Amino acid sequence: MPDETAARTTVTERAIEEIKAKIATGELEPGQRLPTERDLAAELGLSRSSMREAIRALTVMGVLEARHGAGIYVTRLEPGDLLETFGVVAEISRGSTLLHLVQVRKILEPAAAAAAAARIDETGLARLRAEMNAMERGTTAEEIVGHDLEFHRIITEAAANPVLAAILGGLNSRTFRARVWRGYREDGVFPRTFHEHDQIYRALAERDPDGARVAAAVHIGAVEEWARRQANEDPSETE
Amino acid sequence: MPDETAARTTVTERAIEEIKAKIATGELEPGQRLPTERDLAAELGLSRSSMREAIRALTVMGVLEARHGAGIYVTRLEPGDLLETFGVVAEISRGSTLLHLVQVRKILEPAAAAAAAARIDETGLARLRAEMNAMERGTTAEEIVGHDLEFHRIITEAAANPVLAAILGGLNSRTFRARVWRGYREDGVFPRTFHEHDQIYRALAERDPDGARVAAAVHIGAVEEWARRQANEDPSETE
DNA sequence: TCTGACCGAGTCATCGGACCATTCATACGG
DNA sequence: CCGTATGAATGGTCCGATGACTCGGTCAGA
Numbered sequence: 417m418p419d420e421t422a423a424r425t426t427v428t429e430r431a432i433e434e435i436k437a438k439i440a441t442g443e444l445e446p447g448q449r450l451p452t453e454r455d456l457a458a459e460l461g462l463s464r465s466s467m468r469e470a471i472r473a474l475t476v477m478g479v480l481e482a483r484h485g486a487g488i489y490v491t492r493l494e495p496g497d498l499l500e501t502f503g504v505v506a507e508i509s510r511g512s513t514l515l516h517l518v519q520v521r522k523i524l525e526p527a528a529a530a531a532a533a534a535r536i537d538e539t540g541l542a543r544l545r546a547e548m549n550a551m552e553r554g555t556t557a558e559e560i561v562g563h564d565l566e567f568h569r570i571i572t573e574a575a576a577n578p579v580l581a582a583i584l585g586g587l588n589s590r591t592f593r594a595r596v597w598r599g600y601r602e603d604g605v606f607p608r609t610f611h612e613h614d615q616i617y618r619a620l621a622e623r624d625p626d627g628a629r630v631a632a633a634v635h636i637g638a639v640e641e642w643a644r645r646q647a648n649e650d651p652s653e654t655e
Numbered sequence: 656m657p658d659e660t661a662a663r664t665t666v667t668e669r670a671i672e673e674i675k676a677k678i679a680t681g682e683l684e685p686g687q688r689l690p691t692e693r694d695l696a697a698e699l700g701l702s703r704s705s706m707r708e709a710i711r712a713l714t715v716m717g718v719l720e721a722r723h724g725a726g727i728y729v730t731r732l733e734p735g736d737l738l739e740t741f742g743v744v745a746e747i748s749r750g751s752t753l754l755h756l757v758q759v760r761k762i763l764e765p766a767a768a769a770a771a772a773a774r775i776d777e778t779g780l781a782r783l784r785a786e787m788n789a790m791e792r793g794t795t796a797e798e799i800v801g802h803d804l805e806f807h808r809i810i811t812e813a814a815a816n817p818v819l820a821a822i823l824g825g826l827n828s829r830t831f832r833a834r835v836w837r838g839y840r841e842d843g844v845f846p847r848t849f850h851e852h853d854q855i856y857r858a859l860a861e862r863d864p865d866g867a868r869v870a871a872a873v874h875i876g877a878v879e880e881w882a883r884r885q886a887n888e889d890p891s892e893t894e
Numbered sequence: 895t896c897t898g899a900c901c902g903a904g905t906c907a908t909c910g911g912a913c914c915a916t917t918c919a920t921a922c923g924g
Numbered sequence: 925c926c927g928t929a930t931g932a933a934t935g936g937t938c939c940g941a942t943g944a945c946t947c948g949g950t951c952a953g954a
Contacts (some may be wrong), residue, residue, distance in 0.1 A: 426907065428711065440747050452934060463909045465704055468936085469711040472667065476712040477740055479747070484935050485917035495752060498744045501716055505737045505818070508679045508718070513734060516818040520763075523819075527762040579744070579755040580762075583822070665936065691905060702938040707907090723906050724945035 427462045431470035434460055439479065439490065450480070450488040476501060495578040502586030515643040521587045522636040525568070528584060529616060529632035530625040532574035540574050544617050552610055560606075561593050567613060571620070571632075605638070612638070666701045670709035673699055678718065678729065689719070689727040715740060734817040741825030754882040760826045761875040764807070767823060768855060768871035769864040771813035779813050783856050791849055799845075800832050806852060810859070810871075844877070851877070 438444045450456060457467035471488060474480040478497040481489050491497045506517055544567060551563035565588055572581045612635040619627030677683045689695060696706035710727060713719040717736040720728050730736045745756055771779075783806060790802035804827055811820045851874040858866030
């Protein structure tokens, strides 16, 4: 057998690797346009169908972007683009994985809050106040979840680390957060949440990294408690 | 126009969402087999080609697994499966994003080390010693990188959080780590690295979470310094 | 009866071609 | 000079055919 390197891999996977390699080496740069599907297929020696599968795969990874009628382009390759798929984990996970997701968030969110405390400006603080007020006035769960998400998004944005922001964004997918809120509307968790947000805000306003870290940890701790109960109950679905 | 919900989305994207929804609602469970490509295409009302693109997309996300000649299956849906694409970020990132990646690792790795200190058993400690010895005896850069990776992998595994392990695994992709090692073989960083690993090991052996946290933070700090220089130098490629 | 090679149906992998939908630059007409 | 029409370029979708692989059942031989 002469050709040994081929191993047991599909042509599509090989095409994916080839394109990724071209980007890793700098042969393809962010924003650059690629040849047409037909030309790419000819160049890499496969059919257009298989080439399209490879392009689709790189598209969902956030590496490429296909514009109908216009061509295929490399994305900006910023963390936000590349980590978009991160959210699916939060969307389809259940049982103990939910707990593990929250535990990771419990590590990252306090660190983000601490970093934000040193960097956030008056504009950011004002936006936080606006979200807190809007959340407290909110009526529908949908509305409240939206302001809750935005509150945390502003903080992670202020931490000035796109990778951190993208990961926390994935951990905080809307559907996931909605599940949490739906889960515990029982006792008076709304007032407590408002209070916790207020604690975080105060620490940020006072430029107190350690205070922000602790306040954020306490806040996530409440969510962790819910996830722990979920994991201990029936791990399979009950909806 | 009667159908308004269609919006501006491709049939493939719709199919991806449909399958994801079926998994999120529990209609499809981990390990379960799906209908054939043809049946799925007929069921969702699109061609087999487009259906294949959707399946390919879900495959790279780690949600589905296509077995040649056998059928399409839902994966176990564990974090390790779902977060496999995380590594591409580390593979194709450069410039300031490298620094941001390391900074996130600087947050997670100490937390993982602290968690591991409370849980690691004698077997794990023995494996750590073995990796340290093998690394010190290693000759080729390839070999050293391998033992370095394994050392950290054992620790993250001992932290008993699959999500955390998967994220750190992506942050520690082989190609990324190799770039770091290639970057600074100048001064005596090898002895220092050995010493740092030893510090981490000692803290773990003594079941000292805070000691492990600090030792890990120091260790990552060295890598961070390298990434910072990389980001400050020419942000574009120079290879 | 048990074993193991064989075989065929089922299924994914790949290909080639055709046509539709959208974009964009260019030429045309006012 | 500007807006519009037009057509080539290009991605999106569909179809049919063939190859490659898996897996279960069959059947000859011990």
